[in-house]
Amino acid sequence: MAMNGAESLVRTLVAGGVEVCFTNPGTSEMHFVAALDRVDGMRAVLCLFEGAATGAADGYARMADKPASTLLHLGPGLGNGIANLHNARRARSPVVNIVGEHATYHRVFDAPLTSDIEGLAGPVSAWVRTGLSAAAVAADGAAAVTAARTAPGGVATLILPADTAWEEGTGIAAVPPPPERARASDEAVTHALAALRSGEPVLLHLGDRAVRGEGRRIAARIAQATGAKLLAMTSNARIDRGAGTVPIDRLPYPVDPARAALETYRHIILVGATLPVAFFAYPGKPSALAPATCDVFALATPEQDQIDALERLAAAVGAPAEPSLPAGPRPELPGGDLLDQDTVGRVLGAMIPEGAIICDESVTTGRNFFASTHASAPHTWLQLTGGSIGLGIPMATGAAVACPDRKVISLQADGSALYTAQALWTQARERLDVVTLIWSNRSYAILKLELANVGANPGRKALDMLTLDDPPVDWVSLARGYGVEGRRVERLPDLVDVLRGALKRRGPFLIEVAL
Amino acid sequence: MAMNGAESLVRTLVAGGVEVCFTNPGTSEMHFVAALDRVDGMRAVLCLFEGAATGAADGYARMADKPASTLLHLGPGLGNGIANLHNARRARSPVVNIVGEHATYHRVFDAPLTSDIEGLAGPVSAWVRTGLSAAAVAADGAAAVTAARTAPGGVATLILPADTAWEEGTGIAAVPPPPERARASDEAVTHALAALRSGEPVLLHLGDRAVRGEGRRIAARIAQATGAKLLAMTSNARIDRGAGTVPIDRLPYPVDPARAALETYRHIILVGATLPVAFFAYPGKPSALAPATCDVFALATPEQDQIDALERLAAAVGAPAEPSLPAGPRPELPGGDLLDQDTVGRVLGAMIPEGAIICDESVTTGRNFFASTHASAPHTWLQLTGGSIGLGIPMATGAAVACPDRKVISLQADGSALYTAQALWTQARERLDVVTLIWSNRSYAILKLELANVGANPGRKALDMLTLDDPPVDWVSLARGYGVEGRRVERLPDLVDVLRGALKRRGPFLIEVAL
Incomplete structure (x- = not known):
């Protein structure tokens, strides 16, 4: 079957289980875009900004446990997606990150958009x-899928010169199944067992798959048998939480409490x-x-089968078959009018719907x-893992x-939301069922807080750099600009009412919560 | 005088003529921010997104002919500024690009925000x-200013570990005057002279300082004496244009007309x-x-004194002392209701105010x-030089x-405007006198157009990736969200009325022009 390089790449990605492409294409990607027409099984989701595309690919990967692809335009498009x-x-999200590039023979001319991708x-x-070459691009795509899926998961960047997309390709390349995770060593299990039997205080510090x-549950069984404690990392890609799961706290963000x-x-x-270190x-x-x-030592690294x-450690300590879960009652709604970190947290506790x-x-809130x-x-909680603000709205889009x-x-801090609010438009376009607070x-x-932490003594000019009230950002207008309906609430009962309505309907909605 | 590294850096920058810092700081930059309080002469302009800060620094440099500084947060903050x-x-804009980094001793811990800056x-x-070290940071700052000002001008990136900001510094470093531009060779002038005397058709292709x-004017005198023609590059950092200046056309963007x-x-x-090449x-x-x-050969490269x-070439050809400028009449306003590329261009021709x-x-419009x-x-025209869309609103802010x-x-294409619309907020905050169309x-x-140019034959799915009407972006709401007043116009007389009003007042205003 005759096809150009772009089509052979898209068909290879689909064969490798990549079903979604978050795109922000340019001229050099037009053949890839045209190939999407001819290939079933690849959903193209348009984003207005590359940071929305890459953040959506992250959110998608965390929930789907497999990679989406991106489609970005040359070095600057990649630049916008870097954060x-x-x-x-x-x-450690698997992402097949496709970046268009000038035709192979065109790069030497140093045209304006040329850069070191x-x-x-x-x-x-x-x-x-x-x-x-177009002949090799299917194999390149298969290698990218494999690289993205190699434990613990990663960003595989395939740079695609325009002529490798438009020249004649060589069909679909086979994508091998995802590589197995490596087995943790017996020495690590023995080391952990000795610690748990030492009679000294032991912490099981959980991240990656172990915290989900x-x-x-297995860690909780070990803890029950040995008296060890559990603690999650400060930032986690994904934790499945709520009633019926093992409650776990996070290592605090500030240094002294941590x-x-x-x-x-x-x-x-x-x-x-990973090693607990200050942010x-x-x-x-x-x-x-x-x-x-x-x-401090690793029972299993993120790369390994945690x-x-x-399970091996649980067997060694003779852990019970099931953890006894504290059957805490579902939280109740707080009373009063006040909106603050505490009351909005309790509203969430009471109102998060199942699933x-x-x-x-x-951030601070x-x-x-x-x-x-x-x-x-029961629900799933995704956090900001790399500390680069501007992930939330895109991640919600991808999820x-x-x-x-x-x-x-x-759940979105306002300062951080201003980096990638464009993703709201994709939520409206795709009719995604997202409520943004x-x-x-x-x-x-x-x-x-940090200005105080580092011992700097701020004056007016410095504080001006941390203050966003002149002019105030009007989030309801901003959301409307992107085609998303919204409401501002300034009292707790209004938050409860508006959130209840937003949870009942389908489609995107934004609530600006005055704190 | 005792001061920490941050203060010695800021004082050195001010001594080097850097008067503005476009900031989007984070924790690792807090001492730099605090130093701004203690140093007069450095204006801090807060941006909500790093691409707004770097684009503003570009626009500032093009008009001020000297660098501003940026202040960005670690690798991801730099990433957002890359485009x-x-x-x-x-x-070739001079920019002192300051990127905060973890303290020198902290990097080895690979904290979440660590990356290869x-x-x-x-x-x-x-x-x-x-x-x-803090002891060296003033000298580092002086070297950065010098690097940015070295002809033809460039981005000098100074990465600033947090402890080099908070430890004790060593005062202000001297910044040498901007290096002189190199003189073009006599051989190049002789070569050009021979071409001009050959009797064959000659083009003077102008860019950088030669086109301003x-x-x-000098090129026009040469052309008058020799019959050579003038043409500007497709994209130019700055051209001073309008009545009393030498009219010049640009090399067209599409390949065939070019x-x-x-x-x-x-x-x-x-x-x-530079060499005329396809985009x-x-x-x-x-x-x-x-x-x-x-x-095709260079009389003077961008690095040289053009x-x-x-002037040397003009003397050699015996050019007249003054070019005869075509005294074309100021364009008149078009009639009718229709808004299209032609009529909005004529509205600009009639209404651009002096200065x-x-x-x-x-883009296409x-x-x-x-x-x-x-x-x-008379006016000054700044273009998108690198082809990376999302420059316009930030560049206007910096200018x-x-x-x-x-x-x-x-003048802003809607698709491109969606990358960095956050810069509207800075326009409102700083009460900048900018009208955005x-x-x-x-x-x-x-x-x-490009999809057709590359020979791709688009279907519905491909065309969906190029269409932004579902949902339509409501620019008046978006501007309001960022604190900027705006109006949408759908008829030419309304554009004229609203633009006239916007030009009379001071401060930012946005007009969404339906095309």
């Missing part, structure tokens, strides 16, 4: 390849988690959060949301594409 | 350095211009636009705007900061 590719890299891609990619749902949370332990067993450095404070006297490692996907870029939602209806039958609730405090609240 | 740094690189900076920077105002424009010449003399490659079309039989080279700065990201504005009131007494008119055709019109 959310950074988050995807930290979430491989150089830009490297820092956010687990794998980078530039296509050399199944891993947490150190306090770890200081009693003599052994920290990392399961899918930022502060004058006079350490970077490593665990006490120097603590033995579920298998936990909801919570995309959380609440959400630091205690876990406490009020442990016993909510909604992956799970059309689940309600998505996007904007925490409108009209400031970079985290920076006001 | 407009790419444009600045192609405009130098790797990301390289492709868009003429110079990159990572600060090693003074260079164009080749037709060049095919009669046997000699093309580049003055500040993109197309199947079966060449990349180089000049005929193979044509002698004005001096033109206006036109920031042009019109603006391809013929030059023809209708040659004899407008208005540089020239508070000049009206800025931002959104050409609202609700499509990526250029891609519809």
